[in-house]
Amino acid sequence: MNLMFLNSMEKTTAEGEVFTAQVSIGESEGSWIVMWNESPDEGLGAAETWYEGSEWSGMMKAFREHVFAKQCEGYTPLLEMQVSEMDGLDGRMAYMQPLHFYSERHAQEELYEALRQWRFKQASQEGKAPFIVATNRLLKMISAFVPQTEEELLQLPGFGKTKAASYSEAILALTAGRERMGSFPLTWVESAVDPAELNAWLLGEKERKLKAEADKREVKRRLLEAAQRGAKLDEVQEETKMQRRNLLLWLEELDRDGYDLEAFIEVMLEEVEEARIAAAWQAFEQQGDRYLKPILQAVFTSEELSAKDSDRAYEWLRLLRMKYRKANAVRQSAAS
Incomplete structure (x- = not known):
């Protein structure tokens, strides 16, 4: 193992105790390893492997993220390190x-x-x-x-x-x-913000985005499972505890990604009067599918809808728009 980098970090507690640790980067036959070793205290020490693999970018990402996490815990490097989350930004x-x-x-x-x-x-x-x-x-x-x-x-x-x-x-x-x-x-x-606080915030934002992406993937998975078993949006909302509008937005994203949601859309549209669907489809043909408000106004009079009814109307119009866009794409492909 070739030792490529080594630095010591210290943390002083409110009681005046000083804790020390070392962070190191080693390399062996193209494989990188990032280690954190806390100095033994009363016979006890802690060692963590932050990264082990062959990717330089992955190694540096793990190194920076973990060093900043330790800095947020109060550790400071004895030798100055440039590991700012601002590094590399245009x-x-x-x-x-x-x-x-x-x-x-x-x-x-x-x-x-x-x-x-x-x-x-x-x-x-x-x-x-x-x-x-x-x-x-x-x-x-x-x-x-x-x-x-x-x-x-x-x-x-x-x-x-x-x-x-x-x-x-x-x-x-x-x-x-x-x-x-x-x-x-x-x-x-830029000069009015504390660099350490900014870095800690950037790290927190990165972690928040990663969690949001993981949560999003989970909700998409549940939506796809619901579509396969013929469930309705109410069931998915109860399972995920999410707003219906957000679930519909993610359904639209799944549709754009090419997933087959036709059966799910048909189940949801069963509750809507056929005359309303026909009027909305005609409005899409005449006015386009970019905005839903003109479609809503073409299907309902202002007296027909309460605020709650309007929300539900927008829901099925979003679903119908997905169906219309797919049908329109097939029609245009056949014509070309």
């Missing part, structure tokens, strides 16, 4: 991450809630999911940096000219006259 991402971190810590809750209420109403009017109108992260940044002009809004990552044309007037009406801690441009933010 210029735009390196600029964006401190903005996201700062806004998470300094969002004005009252303004953030007002923005969330605006987003909910706007999404309902457009027949869109709220996150399409604006993500929580974007609303956090608006509530932290409090832009006062469209030019300032455009400096926020995720707020482009299309959103500005549609939403800037409403958003600026909510931010008008409110106090803010900094000014635009936001180049001052």
Whole structure:
């Protein structure tokens, strides 16, 4: 085994006790191993293998993530190590991450809630999911940096000219006259955040995303199993404890990925009047399938739907749209 890297780390407790450990990277015949060894204390020590394999990128990823985890526990390296989660990010991402971190810590809750209420109403009017109108992260940044002009809004990552044309007037009406801690441009933010806290947050975000991806795969698996056994959405919702809207969004993603959901869609559409389905299908033919609100308005009058009925109507329209898109794709393929 060739020792390629070795560093010692120390942690001082509130009682003044000092704990030491060593982190090392070794190599043998193309295989890497990353080890953590705590110094024995009263005859007891701890050793952990953080990585063992042949991939350099995988080894470095494990090394950085675990060193940062130890730093979050209070360990500091005796020799300075550059293991920042910011390493390797391009210029735009390196600029964006401190903005996201700062806004998470300094969002004005009252303004953030007002923005969330605006987003909910706007999404309902457009027949869109709220996150399409604006993500929580974007609303956090608006509530932290409090832009006062469209030019300032455009400096926020995720707020482009299309959103500005549609939403800037409403958003600026909510931010008008409110106090803010900094000014635009936001180049001052990077120096205003603690690098160690930023790194710990980035590591937490990475872990959160990995868990979210794992949870997403599990829900998709359950949806596919439900489709195979002819179950209904109510059963899946009861099993997963998830919002129906999210389940439908993931059904749409499974459909885009090429999974056969036709039997599941047919079961769900059995509860809908045939005349409604025919009217919606005709509306898709005439108006396209990009937006659902015009389809809803073509099928129902405003007096026919309560808020709850409207939510259920959007559900079966989403399912019917999946069926329509598949049929339309087959028709276009046959014509070409």
